[in-house]
Amino acid sequence: MKKYLKILQQCPLFSQIDTENLLRMLTCLGARIEMFDKKYTIIAEGNPAKYIGIVLTGSVQVMRIDYYGNRSILAEAEAGELFGEDFACAEVSAIPVTIIANEPSTVMLIDCSHVLHTCTNNCGFHQQLIFNLMKDLASKTIAFHQKAEITAKRTTREKLMSYLLFQAKKTGSHSFDIPFDRQELADYLEVDRSGLSAEISKLRREGILKSEKNHFVLL
Amino acid sequence: MKKYLKILQQCPLFSQIDTENLLRMLTCLGARIEMFDKKYTIIAEGNPAKYIGIVLTGSVQVMRIDYYGNRSILAEAEAGELFGEDFACAEVSAIPVTIIANEPSTVMLIDCSHVLHTCTNNCGFHQQLIFNLMKDLASKTIAFHQKAEITAKRTTREKLMSYLLFQAKKTGSHSFDIPFDRQELADYLEVDRSGLSAEISKLRREGILKSEKNHFVLL
């Protein structure tokens, strides 16, 4: 557990909680650590949404596959970020998404009911945890709005350009890497992969961007 | 203020808070009540996201208009429901959506900073309010996921059918009203209005549904 202290302290769930109390609290909450290989399922759609997940190393993807087999990538979480906390806090009986490891990853899982409902030891940090969860959920909503702003666009080109401009803004540079391969980017933007590839080539020919693999430069 | 007590008690923000305390709290929070005519703007995009809104009568729409003039309807809130709380809780400097009255409406506005940061009177209900906000934000995320599941579909027909099936499930009947006119439904599903009309006619001809104005029957 101590091995991951540094990353846990950066986690929004534990904001304003000092090291000593953090360790005690994790025991009290029954936190456990698990490891997953690349592409392995951490939480499968349809299961009860019990756990708040924290990425300790690696990264995870939140996705859904619809009736027709189309995959949507809904979000990505990297080290220090939470996943599944929205469904766990809403106490839904079945989680509507699947969460997989994007690469070999270590995650911490905390039973959400231990966070929401005061434990018998009354360890006294629930109020801060609930405040932190509230802030986290609010910023998740913002992120979701940003994604919706991109996918609401009508054409592949507009979706792609809004996404790239957003990434450029986020990294503060015209030159940046994206965390997706082509198929994943297509699934994130909710468009056809081959059409996306064609559109990238077109933008390249028009001198609007340069790209190589998952590195992009906006001109 | 007393006039709206009944609806305020149903509001998720005030869950677990009794009448007497509710009234005192509203004063302490500096809650104010405003009225808006149909189609009037309650909160305009770009303004600071200061307020938690509560619909007292009527209903409001959360929407955004993009660069090209396409409107997206993101959500609807009816009496007793909250709006804008996600942005206020995230303390973003500019709200990325516009919120308008869908019909003549009365709303209560509460400065979110009064809720998040303990007031000098220490009226003692902040913990409950923050818990309630956390639960509300979690269920907003669920609702947002449901909308995303609909708009992620690739064709107008699939979007429309998922929407209608969802409404049927929600009302528990194959016969139901929707809260949108055609243009609004198109903006909610993020498709072209005329294409949507054509698709509804087609489904009607195929015997899959009956519809008249905003009333639908799935067969």
Place this chain on the structure above:
DNA sequence: AGAAGTATGTTGAATTTTCAACACAATGAG
């Protein structure tokens, strides 16, 4: 080095959406 598998780009045909324009019904104001 060679083989197998994965990722990416390309193409053309079929499908679907968007867009603009118009007809007609319903609504509301004077």
Place this chain on the structure above:
DNA sequence: CTCATTGTGTTGAAAATTCAACATACTTCT
């Protein structure tokens, strides 16, 4: 009642997406 406005359905042409199939790189494994 009439006129003007708004909402809805229809159509055809243009544009864009999807889909399937394939060529070519790039990886990974032995």
